[in-house]
Amino acid sequence: MLVSSYSQMPDVLKQGAEAKIFTCDFQGRPCIVKERFPKGYRHPVLDRSLTNQRTKSEVRSMMRCRNSGILTPTVFFVDLESNKIYMQYFSNSSTVREHIIKVHSSTPDPIPALRPLAAKIGSTLGLMHSNNIIHGDLTTSNMLLDGDPDELSLVMIDFGLGYTESVAEDKGVDLYVLERALLSTHPNTEALFDVILQNYKKAYVGQGSVEVIRKLEEVRLRGRKRTMVG
Ligand SMILES: Nc1ncnc2c1ncn2[C@@H]1O[C@H](COP(=O)(O)OP(=O)(O)O)[C@@H](O)[C@H]1O
Ligand SMILES: [Mg+2]
Structure with missing residues (x-):
């Protein structure tokens, strides 16, 4: 359901030390995908657990902010297998x-x-x-x-x-x-x-x-x- 919701090839917006940011279209809505990738210098088991934790923390804090009336991107979907967060893209x-x-x-x-x-x-x-x-x-x-x-x-x-x-x-x-x-x-x-x-x-x-x-x-x-x- 998800990957097929890309209506076009994603464009890389930013590439940081921790994550890659792609823009795409999520069922008609401007979307960014934040993907945390594995770090070669960390033990794979530790790396997986840390990366997973950061993805979960990011989503949890964004939800909490929204509930408190603080603007954050709307989360469309979270894929904890590949550590991708699909969220609202503020294109302007x-x-x-x-x-x-x-x-x-x-x-x-x-x-x-x-x-x-x-x-x-x-x-x-x-x-x-x-x-x-x-x-x-x-x-x-x-x-x-x-x-x-x-x-x-x-x-x-x-x-x-x-x-x-x-x-x-x-x-x-x-x-x-x-x-x-x-x-x-x-x-x-x-x-x-x-x-x-x-x-x-x-x-x-x-x-x-x-x-x-x-x-x-x-x-x-x-x-x-x-x-x-x-
Ligand atoms: N929802 C968004 N809408 C528009 N631009 C974004 C959004 N999220 C991230 N960006 C852009 O991508 C950059 C990197 O995103 P960020 O979540 O800060 O990742 P990193 O962990 O690599 O710093 C931001 O500084 C901003 O320029
Ligand atoms: Mg940042």
């Missing part, structure tokens, strides 16, 4: 990374122009974390802007390292990963991370965000000490 989207780079190259004062986007990222993550969803790999390449970027239709993707956890430490580390990724990919964006945090706190349901930000500060300090020792 750009990654947040691409968008930030574009604004930096086309706007004399990019930070004010990017503030609404930073606010949207912060409120999305606040909602995600108050639902105890940890992303595990928060980068600007793992967020899409669907359609007109000004509409701020933010779609979260790439949940292979995602899991459910309520403790503040894991949420603090998630934010720290994003901070590092943001500042290394887009220099001089500290002000944007501040906007992300302000809106994270506002959107976080309950009092939990105070503890998360405290953990973030602790993780930053540990990171700094490691850099000084190294």
